Amino acid sequence: MSKDFVIEDAFNELNEIIEQLNDPKVDLKTSLDLYKKGVELSAKCDENLKGVEKELEVLNAE
Amino acid sequence: MTSKVFSVEKITAYIKNILTNDYLLKNVVVEGEVTGVSKSRGHIYFDIKDEKATLGCVMWASKTATGLKFDMQNGMKVRVTGSIDVYAPWGNYKLYANTITEAGEGDQKAKLEKLRAMLMAEGLFDAKYKKAIPEYPKSIGIVTAADKDAIEDLKNNIWKRNPYIKIIHYPSQVQGKYAAESICKGIKALDNYGVDIIIIGRGGGSAEDLSAFDNEAVVRAVFNANTPLITATGHTKNQTLADLAADYAADTPTEAAVKATKNIFEVIDANRLMRERLYSSISHKLDSYKKDLLTLRARIDAKSPSNMLKHNRELLENYKKDMNSIINNKVLVYSQKYEKLSDGLSTSMDKRFDNYKNKFQILVARLDGLSPTKKLVGGFGYIESEHGPLVSVDSVSVDDGLTIKIKDGTVDAVVTDVTKGDI
Numbered sequence: 001m002s003k004d005f006v007i008e009d010a011f012n013e014l015n016e017i018i019e020q021l022n023d024p025k026v027d028l029k030t031s032l033d034l035y036k037k038g039v040e041l042s043a044k045c046d047e048n049l050k051g052v053e054k055e056l057e058v059l060n061a062e
Numbered sequence: 063m064t065s066k067v068f069s070v071e072k073i074t075a076y077i078k079n080i081l082t083n084d085y086l087l088k089n090v091v092v093e094g095e096v097t098g099v100s101k102s103r104g105h106i107y108f109d110i111k112d113e114k115a116t117l118g119c120v121m122w123a124s125k126t127a128t129g130l131k132f133d134m135q136n137g138m139k140v141r142v143t144g145s146i147d148v149y150a151p152w153g154n155y156k157l158y159a160n161t162i163t164e165a166g167e168g169d170q171k172a173k174l175e176k177l178r179a180m181l182m183a184e185g186l187f188d189a190k191y192k193k194a195i196p197e198y199p200k201s202i203g204i205v206t207a208a209d210k211d212a213i214e215d216l217k218n219n220i221w222k223r224n225p226y227i228k229i230i231h232y233p234s235q236v237q238g239k240y241a242a243e244s245i246c247k248g249i250k251a252l253d254n255y256g257v258d259i260i261i262i263g264r265g266g267g268s269a270e271d272l273s274a275f276d277n278e279a280v281v282r283a284v285f286n287a288n289t290p291l292i293t294a295t296g297h298t299k300n301q302t303l304a305d306l307a308a309d310y311a312a313d314t315p316t317e318a319a320v321k322a323t324k325n326i327f328e329v330i331d332a333n334r335l336m337r338e339r340l341y342s343s344i345s346h347k348l349d350s351y352k353k354d355l356l357t358l359r360a361r362i363d364a365k366s367p368s369n370m371l372k373h374n375r376e377l378l379e380n381y382k383k384d385m386n387s388i389i390n391n392k393v394l395v396y397s398q399k400y401e402k403l404s405d406g407l408s409t410s411m412d413k414r415f416d417n418y419k420n421k422f423q424i425l426v427a428r429l430d431g432l433s434p435t436k437k438l439v440g441g442f443g444y445i446e447s448e449h450g451p452l453v454s455v456d457s458v459s460v461d462d463g464l465t466i467k468i469k470d471g472t473v474d475a476v477v478t479d480v481t482k483g484d485i
Contacts, residue, residue, distance in 0.1 A: 007198045007329070008198075011332070011336070015336075017340065018340055018343055021340065021343035021347060022343050024350070035340060038336075038340040042336055042337045045336075046333055049329055050330070051200065051228075052226065053225045055229070056228075056229045056231065057231070058232075059233075059248075059251055059252070
Protein backbone atom coordinates (compact mmCIF):
# COMPACT_ATOMS: atom_id res chain seq x y z
CA MET A 1 0.00 0.00 0.00
CA SER A 2 1.34 3.37 -0.95
CA LYS A 3 2.18 5.54 2.00
CA ASP A 4 1.26 8.59 -0.06
CA PHE A 5 -2.32 7.48 -0.55
CA VAL A 6 -4.59 10.04 1.12
CA ILE A 7 -8.14 8.85 1.49
CA GLU A 8 -9.59 12.37 1.62
CA ASP A 9 -8.00 13.12 -1.75
CA ALA A 10 -9.31 9.84 -3.12
CA PHE A 11 -12.83 10.72 -1.98
CA ASN A 12 -12.58 14.16 -3.54
CA GLU A 13 -11.38 12.61 -6.78
CA LEU A 14 -14.23 10.08 -6.72
CA ASN A 15 -16.71 12.91 -6.32
CA GLU A 16 -15.18 14.72 -9.27
CA ILE A 17 -15.30 11.58 -11.40
CA ILE A 18 -18.99 11.08 -10.62
CA GLU A 19 -19.67 14.71 -11.46
CA GLN A 20 -17.95 14.32 -14.83
CA LEU A 21 -19.81 11.07 -15.52
CA ASN A 22 -23.07 12.92 -14.95
CA ASP A 23 -22.07 15.60 -17.45
CA PRO A 24 -23.83 14.78 -20.73
CA LYS A 25 -21.08 16.56 -22.66
CA VAL A 26 -18.42 14.02 -21.65
CA ASP A 27 -18.03 11.45 -24.46
CA LEU A 28 -18.42 7.70 -24.11
CA LYS A 29 -14.76 6.74 -24.26
CA THR A 30 -13.82 9.28 -21.61
CA SER A 31 -16.77 8.14 -19.50
CA LEU A 32 -15.70 4.49 -19.63
CA ASP A 33 -12.13 5.46 -18.72
CA LEU A 34 -13.45 7.57 -15.83
CA TYR A 35 -15.63 4.73 -14.60
CA LYS A 36 -12.71 2.29 -14.63
CA LYS A 37 -10.57 4.79 -12.76
CA GLY A 38 -13.34 5.38 -10.20
CA VAL A 39 -13.85 1.68 -9.49
CA GLU A 40 -10.10 1.19 -9.05
CA LEU A 41 -9.90 4.20 -6.75
CA SER A 42 -12.81 2.98 -4.63
CA ALA A 43 -11.21 -0.47 -4.30
CA LYS A 44 -8.00 1.23 -3.24
CA CYS A 45 -9.93 3.18 -0.58
CA ASP A 46 -11.35 -0.04 0.87
CA GLU A 47 -7.92 -1.63 0.81
CA ASN A 48 -6.49 1.41 2.54
CA LEU A 49 -9.19 1.60 5.20
CA LYS A 50 -9.05 -2.00 6.24
CA GLY A 51 -6.08 -3.85 7.63
CA VAL A 52 -5.05 -6.05 10.52
CA GLU A 53 -7.62 -5.94 13.27
CA LYS A 54 -6.93 -4.88 16.87
CA GLU A 55 -3.17 -5.11 16.88
CA LEU A 56 -1.46 -3.97 20.09
CA GLU A 57 2.23 -3.57 20.70
CA VAL A 58 3.70 -2.60 24.05
CA LEU A 59 7.01 -0.80 23.90
CA ASN A 60 9.71 -1.43 26.44
CA ALA A 61 9.81 1.63 28.68
CA GLU A 62 13.49 1.26 29.46
CA MET B 63 15.46 57.24 92.18
CA THR B 64 12.04 56.01 92.13
CA SER B 65 10.58 54.72 88.86
CA LYS B 66 7.15 55.62 87.69
CA VAL B 67 4.64 53.00 88.63
CA PHE B 68 2.10 51.86 86.04
CA SER B 69 -0.98 49.92 86.46
CA VAL B 70 -1.17 46.65 84.52
CA GLU B 71 -3.87 48.12 82.41
CA LYS B 72 -1.84 51.19 81.62
CA ILE B 73 1.30 49.36 80.74
CA THR B 74 -0.68 46.89 78.61
CA ALA B 75 -2.36 49.79 76.83
CA TYR B 76 1.07 51.26 76.29
CA ILE B 77 2.39 48.02 74.79
CA LYS B 78 -0.73 47.66 72.66
CA ASN B 79 -0.26 51.19 71.44
CA ILE B 80 3.31 50.51 70.40
CA LEU B 81 2.46 47.27 68.64
CA THR B 82 -0.63 48.48 66.79
CA ASN B 83 1.08 51.62 65.60
CA ASP B 84 4.06 49.78 64.22
CA TYR B 85 3.97 49.95 60.46
CA LEU B 86 5.41 46.48 59.88
CA LEU B 87 3.10 44.79 62.36
CA LYS B 88 0.03 46.29 60.75
CA ASN B 89 0.41 44.03 57.77
CA VAL B 90 2.78 41.17 58.24
CA VAL B 91 3.27 37.75 56.61
CA VAL B 92 4.50 35.00 58.89
CA GLU B 93 5.37 31.48 57.84
CA GLY B 94 5.30 28.54 60.18
CA GLU B 95 3.92 25.11 60.96
CA VAL B 96 0.37 24.90 62.14
CA THR B 97 -0.33 23.53 65.58
CA GLY B 98 -3.21 23.47 68.05
CA VAL B 99 -5.98 24.19 65.59
CA SER B 100 -9.31 24.69 67.30
CA LYS B 101 -12.56 26.09 66.02
CA SER B 102 -15.21 27.93 68.00
CA ARG B 103 -18.33 29.52 66.53
CA GLY B 104 -16.65 29.76 63.17
CA HIS B 105 -13.51 31.37 64.50
CA ILE B 106 -10.29 29.46 64.08
CA TYR B 107 -7.64 29.53 66.79
CA PHE B 108 -4.21 28.10 66.12
CA ASP B 109 -0.52 28.60 66.61
CA ILE B 110 2.25 28.68 64.09
CA LYS B 111 5.70 27.70 65.15
CA ASP B 112 9.17 27.00 63.98
CA GLU B 113 12.12 25.47 65.82
CA LYS B 114 12.57 28.44 68.10
CA ALA B 115 9.28 30.24 68.58
CA THR B 116 5.51 30.01 68.63
CA LEU B 117 3.02 32.66 67.58
CA GLY B 118 -0.64 32.59 68.54
CA CYS B 119 -3.04 33.27 65.69
CA VAL B 120 -6.74 33.70 65.20
CA MET B 121 -8.90 34.00 62.11
CA TRP B 122 -12.34 35.43 62.77
CA ALA B 123 -15.30 33.69 61.19
CA SER B 124 -15.93 36.76 59.03
CA LYS B 125 -12.57 36.26 57.28
CA THR B 126 -12.63 32.52 56.65
CA ALA B 127 -14.79 32.65 53.51
CA THR B 128 -12.32 34.71 51.54
CA GLY B 129 -9.09 34.20 53.47
CA LEU B 130 -8.84 30.42 53.81
CA LYS B 131 -9.24 28.20 50.74
CA PHE B 132 -7.98 24.88 52.05
CA ASP B 133 -8.59 22.51 54.89
CA MET B 134 -5.94 23.61 57.38
CA GLN B 135 -4.56 20.80 59.48
CA ASN B 136 -1.96 20.60 62.21
CA GLY B 137 1.49 20.05 60.81
CA MET B 138 0.88 22.00 57.61
CA LYS B 139 3.25 24.73 56.66
CA VAL B 140 1.32 27.93 56.13
CA ARG B 141 1.74 31.60 55.49
CA VAL B 142 -0.47 33.83 57.58
CA THR B 143 -1.06 37.43 56.57
CA GLY B 144 -2.55 39.81 59.16
CA SER B 145 -1.81 42.26 61.93
CA ILE B 146 -0.39 41.90 65.46
CA ASP B 147 -2.59 43.06 68.29
CA VAL B 148 -2.69 42.70 72.06
CA TYR B 149 -5.56 41.13 73.94
CA ALA B 150 -5.44 42.97 77.25
CA PRO B 151 -7.56 40.71 79.48
CA TRP B 152 -5.19 37.79 78.85
CA GLY B 153 -2.12 39.88 78.44
CA ASN B 154 -1.03 38.26 75.21
CA TYR B 155 -0.54 39.25 71.64
CA LYS B 156 -1.72 37.42 68.59
CA LEU B 157 -1.52 37.52 64.84
CA TYR B 158 -5.02 38.34 63.63
CA ALA B 159 -5.15 36.56 60.25
CA ASN B 160 -6.73 37.99 57.11
CA THR B 161 -5.53 35.22 54.77
CA ILE B 162 -3.88 31.85 55.25
CA THR B 163 -2.21 30.07 52.32
CA GLU B 164 -0.15 26.91 52.08
CA ALA B 165 3.50 27.77 52.18
CA GLY B 166 5.25 27.33 48.86
CA GLU B 167 2.00 27.46 46.89
CA GLY B 168 2.54 31.00 45.86
CA ASP B 169 6.10 30.21 44.83
CA GLN B 170 4.95 27.31 42.74
CA LYS B 171 2.21 29.36 41.16
CA ALA B 172 4.56 32.19 40.42
CA LYS B 173 7.06 29.76 38.94
CA LEU B 174 4.39 28.16 36.82
CA GLU B 175 3.13 31.52 35.62
CA LYS B 176 6.67 32.54 34.77
CA LEU B 177 7.17 29.32 32.81
CA ARG B 178 3.83 29.75 31.06
CA ALA B 179 4.73 33.31 30.07
CA MET B 180 8.14 32.26 28.83
CA LEU B 181 6.85 29.34 26.76
CA MET B 182 4.06 31.47 25.39
CA ALA B 183 6.56 34.14 24.39
CA GLU B 184 8.57 31.44 22.65
CA GLY B 185 5.44 30.52 20.70
CA LEU B 186 4.97 27.00 22.06
CA PHE B 187 1.23 27.56 22.42
CA ASP B 188 0.75 29.30 19.06
CA ALA B 189 -2.10 27.99 16.98
CA LYS B 190 0.03 28.31 13.86
CA TYR B 191 2.30 25.48 15.04
CA LYS B 192 -0.54 23.11 15.73
CA LYS B 193 -0.51 20.09 13.43
CA ALA B 194 -3.75 18.72 12.01
CA ILE B 195 -4.85 15.41 13.48
CA PRO B 196 -5.08 12.90 10.61
CA GLU B 197 -8.56 11.45 10.12
CA TYR B 198 -7.40 8.03 9.00
CA PRO B 199 -4.41 6.99 11.09
CA LYS B 200 -3.04 3.49 10.64
CA SER B 201 -1.30 3.52 14.00
CA ILE B 202 -1.71 5.42 17.27
CA GLY B 203 0.93 5.61 19.98
CA ILE B 204 -0.25 6.01 23.57
CA VAL B 205 1.84 7.24 26.49
CA THR B 206 0.04 6.41 29.70
CA ALA B 207 0.35 4.59 32.98
CA ALA B 208 1.36 0.95 32.91
CA ASP B 209 -1.78 -0.20 34.70
CA LYS B 210 -4.44 -1.88 32.62
CA ASP B 211 -7.28 0.57 33.32
CA ALA B 212 -5.39 3.49 31.86
CA ILE B 213 -4.88 1.91 28.44
CA GLU B 214 -8.13 -0.06 28.35
CA ASP B 215 -10.44 2.94 28.05
CA LEU B 216 -8.48 4.48 25.19
CA LYS B 217 -7.96 1.16 23.42
CA ASN B 218 -11.65 0.23 23.52
CA ASN B 219 -12.79 3.61 22.32
CA ILE B 220 -10.33 3.63 19.43
CA TRP B 221 -11.09 0.10 18.27
CA LYS B 222 -14.83 0.62 18.60
CA ARG B 223 -14.56 3.24 15.86
CA ASN B 224 -11.77 1.67 13.86
CA PRO B 225 -10.53 -1.84 14.64
CA TYR B 226 -7.89 -1.61 11.89
CA ILE B 227 -5.71 0.79 13.86
CA LYS B 228 -2.53 -0.57 15.41
CA ILE B 229 -1.99 0.70 18.94
CA ILE B 230 1.52 1.08 20.32
CA HIS B 231 1.52 1.53 24.08
CA TYR B 232 4.39 3.13 25.89
CA PRO B 233 3.80 2.43 29.59
CA SER B 234 5.09 5.42 31.53
CA GLN B 235 5.00 6.93 34.97
CA VAL B 236 2.58 9.84 35.04
CA GLN B 237 3.04 10.80 38.67
CA GLY B 238 5.99 11.13 40.96
CA LYS B 239 9.59 12.12 40.72
CA TYR B 240 10.37 10.37 37.44
CA ALA B 241 7.09 11.05 35.66
CA ALA B 242 8.34 13.96 33.54
CA GLU B 243 11.38 12.08 32.33
CA SER B 244 9.31 8.99 31.61
CA ILE B 245 6.71 10.94 29.60
CA CYS B 246 9.45 12.66 27.57
CA LYS B 247 11.00 9.28 26.76
CA GLY B 248 7.62 7.93 25.71
CA ILE B 249 6.94 10.81 23.33
CA LYS B 250 10.37 10.41 21.77
CA ALA B 251 10.06 6.62 21.44
CA LEU B 252 6.68 6.86 19.69
CA ASP B 253 7.86 9.73 17.52
CA ASN B 254 10.77 7.59 16.38
CA TYR B 255 8.53 4.57 15.93
CA GLY B 256 6.60 6.50 13.29
CA VAL B 257 3.04 6.35 14.54
CA ASP B 258 0.41 8.60 12.93
CA ILE B 259 -0.89 10.11 16.19
CA ILE B 260 0.42 10.21 19.77
CA ILE B 261 -1.99 10.37 22.71
CA ILE B 262 -0.72 11.20 26.20
CA GLY B 263 -3.07 10.06 28.90
CA ARG B 264 -2.98 10.25 32.64
CA GLY B 265 -3.05 7.34 35.03
CA GLY B 266 -6.22 5.55 35.87
CA GLY B 267 -6.18 6.75 39.49
CA SER B 268 -8.18 9.39 41.33
CA ALA B 269 -7.56 13.14 41.46
CA GLU B 270 -3.95 12.92 40.59
CA ASP B 271 -1.00 15.15 40.57
CA LEU B 272 -0.72 16.63 37.11
CA SER B 273 2.51 18.47 37.83
CA ALA B 274 4.39 16.32 35.31
CA PHE B 275 2.26 17.90 32.58
CA ASP B 276 3.42 21.35 33.66
CA ASN B 277 7.05 20.28 33.55
CA GLU B 278 9.06 22.33 31.09
CA ALA B 279 10.79 19.30 29.57
CA VAL B 280 7.45 17.56 29.00
CA VAL B 281 5.89 20.69 27.48
CA ARG B 282 8.86 21.06 25.14
CA ALA B 283 8.73 17.35 24.21
CA VAL B 284 5.03 17.73 23.41
CA PHE B 285 5.72 20.79 21.27
CA ASN B 286 8.72 19.27 19.52
CA ALA B 287 7.07 15.96 18.61
CA ASN B 288 6.94 15.51 14.85
CA THR B 289 3.81 13.41 15.20
CA PRO B 290 0.43 15.11 15.77
CA LEU B 291 -0.16 14.85 19.51
CA ILE B 292 -3.29 14.80 21.65
CA THR B 293 -3.27 15.25 25.42
CA ALA B 294 -5.96 13.50 27.41
CA THR B 295 -5.08 14.56 30.93
CA GLY B 296 -8.72 15.09 31.66
CA HIS B 297 -8.70 18.39 33.51
CA THR B 298 -10.85 20.95 31.85
CA LYS B 299 -10.70 23.66 34.49
CA ASN B 300 -6.96 23.97 34.79
CA GLN B 301 -5.31 23.19 31.53
CA THR B 302 -1.74 22.04 31.98
CA LEU B 303 1.03 23.59 29.93
CA ALA B 304 1.29 20.30 28.04
CA ASP B 305 -2.40 20.74 27.06
CA LEU B 306 -1.59 24.21 25.74
CA ALA B 307 1.36 22.96 23.71
CA ALA B 308 -0.44 19.91 22.33
CA ASP B 309 -1.96 19.87 18.84
CA TYR B 310 -5.25 18.98 20.49
CA ALA B 311 -6.26 18.89 24.16
CA ALA B 312 -9.08 16.44 24.87
CA ASP B 313 -11.22 16.68 27.97
CA THR B 314 -11.46 12.93 28.41
CA PRO B 315 -9.71 9.82 27.06
CA THR B 316 -12.92 9.05 25.16
CA GLU B 317 -12.82 12.42 23.43
CA ALA B 318 -9.17 11.82 22.56
CA ALA B 319 -10.12 8.50 20.94
CA VAL B 320 -12.94 10.15 18.98
CA LYS B 321 -10.65 12.95 17.84
CA ALA B 322 -7.98 10.48 16.74
CA THR B 323 -10.28 8.19 14.75
CA LYS B 324 -13.05 8.53 12.26
CA ASN B 325 -15.78 5.95 12.47
CA ILE B 326 -14.35 3.63 9.84
CA PHE B 327 -17.63 1.84 9.26
CA GLU B 328 -19.26 5.09 8.18
CA VAL B 329 -16.33 5.72 5.84
CA ILE B 330 -16.48 2.23 4.34
CA ASP B 331 -20.19 2.78 3.83
CA ALA B 332 -19.55 6.14 2.20
CA ASN B 333 -17.10 4.45 -0.14
CA ARG B 334 -19.67 1.80 -1.04
CA LEU B 335 -22.19 4.56 -1.78
CA MET B 336 -19.62 6.25 -3.97
CA ARG B 337 -19.21 3.00 -5.97
CA GLU B 338 -22.98 2.76 -6.39
CA ARG B 339 -23.11 6.34 -7.65
CA LEU B 340 -20.30 5.54 -10.09
CA TYR B 341 -22.22 2.54 -11.41
CA SER B 342 -25.48 4.40 -11.70
CA SER B 343 -23.77 7.28 -13.54
CA ILE B 344 -22.12 5.05 -16.13
CA SER B 345 -25.31 2.96 -16.56
CA HIS B 346 -27.29 6.10 -17.15
CA LYS B 347 -24.75 7.24 -19.71
CA LEU B 348 -24.73 3.87 -21.52
CA ASP B 349 -28.53 3.80 -21.58
CA SER B 350 -28.61 7.21 -23.13
CA TYR B 351 -26.14 6.11 -25.82
CA LYS B 352 -28.16 2.96 -26.47
CA LYS B 353 -31.27 5.03 -26.92
CA ASP B 354 -29.53 7.38 -29.34
CA LEU B 355 -28.23 4.38 -31.26
CA LEU B 356 -31.69 2.87 -31.58
CA THR B 357 -33.10 6.15 -32.82
CA LEU B 358 -30.31 6.47 -35.38
CA ARG B 359 -30.73 2.89 -36.56
CA ALA B 360 -34.44 3.42 -36.99
CA ARG B 361 -33.73 6.51 -39.07
CA ILE B 362 -31.19 4.67 -41.21
CA ASP B 363 -33.50 1.70 -41.67
CA ALA B 364 -36.21 4.01 -42.82
CA LYS B 365 -33.97 5.22 -45.65
CA SER B 366 -32.71 1.76 -46.78
CA PRO B 367 -33.59 0.66 -50.43
CA SER B 368 -35.31 -2.51 -49.31
CA ASN B 369 -37.44 -0.56 -46.89
CA MET B 370 -38.22 2.06 -49.52
CA LEU B 371 -39.26 -0.74 -51.90
CA LYS B 372 -41.36 -2.33 -49.21
CA HIS B 373 -42.87 1.00 -48.44
CA ASN B 374 -43.68 1.65 -52.12
CA ARG B 375 -45.09 -1.81 -52.51
CA GLU B 376 -47.33 -1.20 -49.57
CA LEU B 377 -48.37 2.11 -51.06
CA LEU B 378 -49.17 0.37 -54.32
CA GLU B 379 -51.15 -2.31 -52.57
CA ASN B 380 -53.09 0.34 -50.79
CA TYR B 381 -53.80 2.20 -54.00
CA LYS B 382 -54.94 -1.02 -55.57
CA LYS B 383 -57.22 -1.74 -52.71
CA ASP B 384 -58.54 1.78 -52.80
CA MET B 385 -59.18 1.62 -56.49
CA ASN B 386 -60.88 -1.75 -56.28
CA SER B 387 -63.03 -0.56 -53.55
CA ILE B 388 -63.95 2.60 -55.46
CA ILE B 389 -64.79 0.67 -58.60
CA ASN B 390 -66.75 -1.95 -56.73
CA ASN B 391 -68.67 0.73 -55.05
CA LYS B 392 -69.42 2.45 -58.29
CA VAL B 393 -70.52 -0.75 -59.93
CA LEU B 394 -72.71 -1.49 -56.98
CA VAL B 395 -74.23 1.93 -57.06
CA TYR B 396 -74.89 1.73 -60.82
CA SER B 397 -76.25 -1.75 -60.71
CA GLN B 398 -78.55 -0.73 -57.93
CA LYS B 399 -79.63 2.25 -59.96
CA TYR B 400 -80.11 0.07 -63.03
CA GLU B 401 -82.16 -2.40 -61.17
CA LYS B 402 -84.28 0.30 -59.84
CA LEU B 403 -84.69 1.83 -63.28
CA SER B 404 -85.34 -1.44 -65.00
CA ASP B 405 -87.89 -2.37 -62.43
CA GLY B 406 -89.61 0.96 -62.97
CA LEU B 407 -89.38 0.64 -66.73
CA SER B 408 -90.80 -2.79 -66.95
CA THR B 409 -93.64 -1.85 -64.69
CA SER B 410 -94.53 1.20 -66.77
CA MET B 411 -94.10 -0.73 -70.03
CA ASP B 412 -96.36 -3.47 -68.81
CA LYS B 413 -98.90 -0.93 -67.83
CA ARG B 414 -98.72 0.75 -71.16
CA PHE B 415 -98.91 -2.51 -72.98
CA ASP B 416 -101.90 -3.54 -71.03
CA ASN B 417 -103.48 -0.24 -71.81
CA TYR B 418 -102.82 -0.61 -75.51
CA LYS B 419 -103.95 -4.18 -75.40
CA ASN B 420 -107.21 -3.12 -73.89
CA LYS B 421 -107.63 -0.35 -76.37
CA PHE B 422 -106.77 -2.75 -79.14
CA GLN B 423 -109.22 -5.29 -77.93
CA ILE B 424 -111.90 -2.64 -77.86
CA LEU B 425 -110.89 -1.55 -81.29
CA VAL B 426 -110.82 -5.14 -82.50
CA ALA B 427 -114.25 -5.62 -81.13
CA ARG B 428 -115.41 -2.51 -82.83
CA LEU B 429 -113.64 -3.47 -85.98
CA ASP B 430 -115.13 -6.84 -85.83
CA GLY B 431 -118.41 -5.12 -85.69
CA LEU B 432 -117.55 -3.14 -88.75
CA SER B 433 -116.01 -6.09 -90.65
CA PRO B 434 -117.30 -6.21 -94.24
CA THR B 435 -117.62 -9.90 -93.94
CA LYS B 436 -120.19 -9.25 -91.29
CA LYS B 437 -122.01 -7.23 -93.94
CA LEU B 438 -121.72 -9.95 -96.51
CA VAL B 439 -124.94 -11.39 -95.72
CA GLY B 440 -128.14 -11.18 -97.61
CA GLY B 441 -126.53 -11.16 -101.06
CA PHE B 442 -123.93 -8.53 -100.34
CA GLY B 443 -120.37 -9.23 -101.41
CA TYR B 444 -117.02 -7.50 -101.45
CA ILE B 445 -115.49 -6.79 -104.88
CA GLU B 446 -111.76 -6.31 -105.54
CA SER B 447 -110.00 -5.60 -108.77
CA GLU B 448 -106.35 -5.88 -109.28
CA HIS B 449 -106.04 -2.32 -107.92
CA GLY B 450 -107.86 -3.01 -104.78
CA PRO B 451 -111.45 -2.69 -103.66
CA LEU B 452 -113.72 -1.71 -106.46
CA VAL B 453 -115.47 1.43 -105.42
CA SER B 454 -116.15 3.00 -108.83
CA VAL B 455 -117.06 1.76 -112.29
CA ASP B 456 -114.43 4.04 -113.60
CA SER B 457 -111.73 1.82 -112.27
CA VAL B 458 -112.70 -1.23 -114.34
CA SER B 459 -112.79 -2.06 -117.93
CA VAL B 460 -114.34 -4.89 -119.94
CA ASP B 461 -112.41 -8.10 -119.49
CA ASP B 462 -110.86 -7.02 -116.18
CA GLY B 463 -110.81 -9.77 -113.67
CA LEU B 464 -112.74 -9.21 -110.48
CA THR B 465 -112.86 -11.09 -107.22
CA ILE B 466 -116.16 -11.19 -105.41
CA LYS B 467 -116.03 -12.20 -101.77
CA ILE B 468 -119.28 -13.30 -100.21
CA LYS B 469 -120.14 -14.78 -96.90
CA ASP B 470 -119.08 -18.29 -97.59
CA GLY B 471 -116.46 -17.95 -100.41
CA THR B 472 -114.94 -16.19 -103.38
CA VAL B 473 -116.12 -15.83 -106.89
CA ASP B 474 -113.72 -14.91 -109.68
CA ALA B 475 -115.50 -13.05 -112.49
CA VAL B 476 -114.76 -11.16 -115.72
CA VAL B 477 -116.24 -7.78 -116.58
CA THR B 478 -118.46 -8.03 -119.58
CA ASP B 479 -119.93 -4.61 -119.56
CA VAL B 480 -119.65 -1.39 -117.72
CA THR B 481 -122.51 1.00 -117.31
CA LYS B 482 -122.20 4.11 -115.34
CA GLY B 483 -125.16 5.53 -113.64
CA ASP B 484 -127.63 4.82 -110.87
CA ILE B 485 -128.59 1.33 -110.24
